[in-house]
Amino acid sequence: xxxxxxxEQERDWxxxxxxxxxxxxxxxxxxxxxxxxxxxxxxxxxxxxxxxYLRMAAKGWIAPNWPVEYGGMGLSPAKxxxxxxxxxxxxxxxxxxxGTLMLGPVLIRWGTEEQxxxxxxxxxxxxxxxxQGYSEPGAGSDxxxxxxxxxxxxxxxxxxxxxxxxxxxxxxxxxxxxxxxDPGAKKQEGISFLLLDxxxxxxxxxxxxxxAGHEEFCEVFLxxxxxxxxxxxxxxxxxxxxxxxxxxxxxxxxxxxRMPEYGLTVLKRVAEARGVWDDPLFRxxxxxxxxxxxxxxxxxxxxxxIVIRGEPLGQDVSYLKIWATETFQRxxxxxxxxxxxxxxxxxxxxxxxxxxxxLASFYKARPPTIYGGTNEIQRNILAQQVLGLPRR
Amino acid sequence: MSAAASTPxxxxxxxxxxxxxxxVAGLAxxxxxxxxxxxxxxxxxxxxLWREMASQGWFAIPVPETEGGLALGIEAAAIVAxxxxxxxxxxxYVMAGFLGPMLLAQSTNEAARRELLPDVLxxxxxxAPAWQSADGGISPSTPGVFARxxxxxxxxxxxxxxxxxxxxxxxxxxxxxxxxxxxxxVERRDVRMLRQEPGPDGVSxxxxxxxxxxxxxxxxxxSGEAVAARVQAALDHAVIVQSAELCGLMQRALEMxxxxxRTRRQFGAPIGxxxxxxxRAVDLFIQQxxxxxxxxxxxxxxxxxxxxxxxxxxxxxxxxxxxxxxxxIATQSIQLHGAIGxxxxxxxxxxxxxxVRLAASFGNAAEHRRRFAAASAET
Numbered sequence: 001x002x003x004x005x006x007x008e009q010e011r012d013w014x015x016x017x018x019x020x021x022x023x024x025x026x027x028x029x030x031x032x033x034x035x036x037x038x039x040x041x042x043x044x045x046x047x048x049x050x051x052x053y054l055r056m057a058a059k060g061w062i063a064p065n066w067p068v069e070y071g072g073m074g075l076s077p078a079k080x081x082x083x084x085x086x087x088x089x090x091x092x093x094x095x096x097x098x099g100t101l102m103l104g105p106v107l108i109r110w111g112t113e114e115q116x117x118x119x120x121x122x123x124x125x126x127x128x129x130x131x132q133g134y135s136e137p138g139a140g141s142d143x144x145x146x147x148x149x150x151x152x153x154x155x156x157x158x159x160x161x162x163x164x165x166x167x168x169x170x171x172x173x174x175x176x177x178x179x180x181x182d183p184g185a186k187k188q189e190g191i192s193f194l195l196l197d198x199x200x201x202x203x204x205x206x207x208x209x210x211x212a213g214h215e216e217f218c219e220v221f222l223x224x225x226x227x228x229x230x231x232x233x234x235x236x237x238x239x240x241x242x243x244x245x246x247x248x249x250x251x252x253x254x255x256x257x258r259m260p261e262y263g264l265t266v267l268k269r270v271a272e273a274r275g276v277w278d279d280p281l282f283r284x285x286x287x288x289x290x291x292x293x294x295x296x297x298x299x300x301x302x303x304x305x306i307v308i309r310g311e312p313l314g315q316d317v318s319y320l321k322i323w324a325t326e327t328f329q330r331x332x333x334x335x336x337x338x339x340x341x342x343x344x345x346x347x348x349x350x351x352x353x354x355x356x357x358x359l360a361s362f363y364k365a366r367p368p369t370i371y372g373g374t375n376e377i378q379r380n381i382l383a384q385q386v387l388g389l390p391r392r
Numbered sequence: 393m394s395a396a397a398s399t400p401x402x403x404x405x406x407x408x409x410x411x412x413x414x415x416v417a418g419l420a421x422x423x424x425x426x427x428x429x430x431x432x433x434x435x436x437x438x439x440x441l442w443r444e445m446a447s448q449g450w451f452a453i454p455v456p457e458t459e460g461g462l463a464l465g466i467e468a469a470a471i472v473a474x475x476x477x478x479x480x481x482x483x484x485y486v487m488a489g490f491l492g493p494m495l496l497a498q499s500t501n502e503a504a505r506r507e508l509l510p511d512v513l514x515x516x517x518x519x520a521p522a523w524q525s526a527d528g529g530i531s532p533s534t535p536g537v538f539a540r541x542x543x544x545x546x547x548x549x550x551x552x553x554x555x556x557x558x559x560x561x562x563x564x565x566x567x568x569x570x571x572x573x574x575x576x577x578v579e580r581r582d583v584r585m586l587r588q589e590p591g592p593d594g595v596s597x598x599x600x601x602x603x604x605x606x607x608x609x610x611x612x613x614x615s616g617e618a619v620a621a622r623v624q625a626a627l628d629h630a631v632i633v634q635s636a637e638l639c640g641l642m643q644r645a646l647e648m649x650x651x652x653x654r655t656r657r658q659f660g661a662p663i664g665x666x667x668x669x670x671x672r673a674v675d676l677f678i679q680q681x682x683x684x685x686x687x688x689x690x691x692x693x694x695x696x697x698x699x700x701x702x703x704x705x706x707x708x709x710x711x712x713x714x715x716x717x718x719x720x721i722a723t724q725s726i727q728l729h730g731a732i733g734x735x736x737x738x739x740x741x742x743x744x745x746x747x748v749r750l751a752a753s754f755g756n757a758a759e760h761r762r763r764f765a766a767a768s769a770e771t
Binding site: 283284286287288290291294295296298299301302316319322323376379380382383384386387388389390391392 | 650653654661662664665666667669670671673674675677678681682683685686688689709712713758761762764765768
């Protein structure tokens with residue numbers, strides 16, 4: 001009778017105990033996720049992750065964070081955390097998941113019934129892949145100064161401008177973006193949140209090769225790209241509010257200790273292979289980092305407990321991102337130092353009895369201090385909004 | 393078998409803990425004049441205030457109810473210590489109000505326990521654990537005092553150092569008897585004070601000499617196989633509670649610094665509006681939060697620990713962070729204040745000096761990082 005967004009959930013996950021739920025998720029991941037894709041040293045492309053995520057879609061597990069009535073798993077904060085923990089524990093590679101991570105929650109909160117029915121089923125079935133068009137060449141940390149222009153032509157918005165650092169846009173079919181709909185208004189005031197089909201002649205995607213040799217982000221050139229006015233989400237010129245509302249639960253994941261924990265295990269393997277694992281100088285450095293990770297986990301557990309209680313997170317959660325990402329960098333840097341000449345070899349390195357990708361952590365550790373609001377911006381926010389220091 | 397489980401533990405209700413925090417904060421108020429007045433003066437703290445603290449029941453926290461205690465567990469002790477830290481009190485709560493009563497309450501000598509505990513809990517008798525050797529090692533397995541058997545007890549000889557409070561009424565002397573450890577209660581008049589060493593916070597420590605000191609069986613508090621693990625567990629509890637005191641100290645030091653950044657004006661603006669200083673303040677805040685959560689985790693581990701290695705690892709984790717964070721906040725607070733932060737008349741210095749002292753005692757950050765490493769290898 002009611003509209004069906006995705007496949008039916010096989011059970012009420014929240015009725016299970018945490019342990020039962022964890023066991024089910026773990027068993028599925030361990031049995032079916034391709035071993036060769038575990039802990040990939042880079043973001044995987046859609047042709048690599050496709051089989052896995054189509055399986056997740058068929059199981060109804062593609063959107064663990066969405067309510068059941070919209071085709072998600074409808075997990076409680078505690079169960080959702082377990083799902084993420086198991087995903088990270090097994091080293092499962094992400095696809096371009098902005099459709100489930102960002103677009104779904106946005107449309108469920110701000111979208112029209114028509115928008116939800118049009119877009120959500122395709123996201124759930126992986127028929128559409130969404131990317132996020134926020135940053136521009138002239139609008140990075142100062143995102144509100146973005147200049148992509150929109151003019152109305154009949155019942156269509158005509159969009160011209162350039163987006164950049166768009167993650168895996170070459171795999172995407174659609175983009176949600178912020179663009180300026182009122183050039184006269186100040187900064188945040190004239191920005192709208194729009195949905196755009198990328199398969200049109202006004203759109204050109206150019207992958208950007210990074211220093212690790214990967215192509216994980218792109219430039220997207222919009223030259224009179226067109227979208228129907230019904231693809232405006234929320235009110236006209238209120239896109240900033242829509243975009244900002246996403247910064248809730250997701251903020252905690254970027255502060256998860258799993259990545260630095262994994263970095264430590266790689267560092268340990270490198271140290272053992274290099275014969276310095278028992279060297280007191282090395283151990284001092286290693287265990288200082290191990291404590292940095294331990295205390296990240298202690299703080300992370302504090303914040304997850306707040307989430308599980310269903311309480312809102314304060315602005316102070318931003319420090320988790322700073323500490324997690326900078327700790328991972330220190331681990332990566334010590335890995336390079338410990339590897340000695342082996343850090344001059346790219347990719348998998350034969351290192352005595354073991355094979356390690358020495359530089360994987362080094363490269364993987366660079367973007368997180370920049371994306372999601374640079375750590376410098378995070379420090380500004382903490383200083384002014386948590387510590388109460390005056391603005392300039 | 394677990395040593396850690398032998399320590400009394402009852403988890404207090406959240407409401408009880410909130411009330412406790414409130415009442416400690418009410419009694420323990422920062423008083424710079426009082427702190428300065430007691431510096432480098434015998435006995436270095438206020439015995440009248442000590443009795444008042446006792447009357448609040450704080451020293452009874454680690455003592456079982458059967459011994460007249462409150463058995464509130466380490467959560468409560470950590471709250472007391474944190475609030476005392478915020479007020480920068482020189483009173484030796486962790487040593488004489490927590491570790492001392494905890495060790496005494498665990499004595500297998502019932503007569504001695506019955507005789508000594510009531511006066512300790514009332515604040516009349518002040519205890520000082522004398523567990524550390526003159527070389528300052530943080531393991532209790534090698535105390536500087538040796539015990540040899542004697543007709544009616546033991547004869548102690550050797551030295552104990554870094555004893556707080558220096559002028560206690562009774563020292564709880566840790567000694568090695570060749571097979572294992574023992575703890576004896578020794579009156580101040582029977583021990584030789586080799587030296588009182590002044591501390592940066594104005595509180596001195598005792599360097600004690602035991603010269604063929606006869607200790608009757610009646611003053612032997614515990615001996616035998618279980619003592620080593622029991623003393624280690626008690627010290628680990630004390631390290632965690634001391635980390636909580638450091639948390640209180642660093643919180644206040646950072647608050648003072650943030651206040652200063654908000655109000656001090658140069659170049660026509662509050663200096664706290666400068667981004668370079670804002671970012672440094674945030675880095676100090678992060679360290680403060682890590683210390684808080686590391687200590688909180690250790691408190692919970694101690695409350696639930698059934699394995700002594702887990703307890704030791706958690707204690708070292710907390711102290712390694714708390715000592716590092718507190719010293720960083722102390723030294724950076726001086727820099728962010730500028731010259732005024734280095735003057736004795738400005739209150740920040742009292743916090744700095746207290747932090748320097750507590751960061752160094754019971755093992756500093758580097759020592760606890762090494763102990764954490766060793767414990768991590770075992771577990």
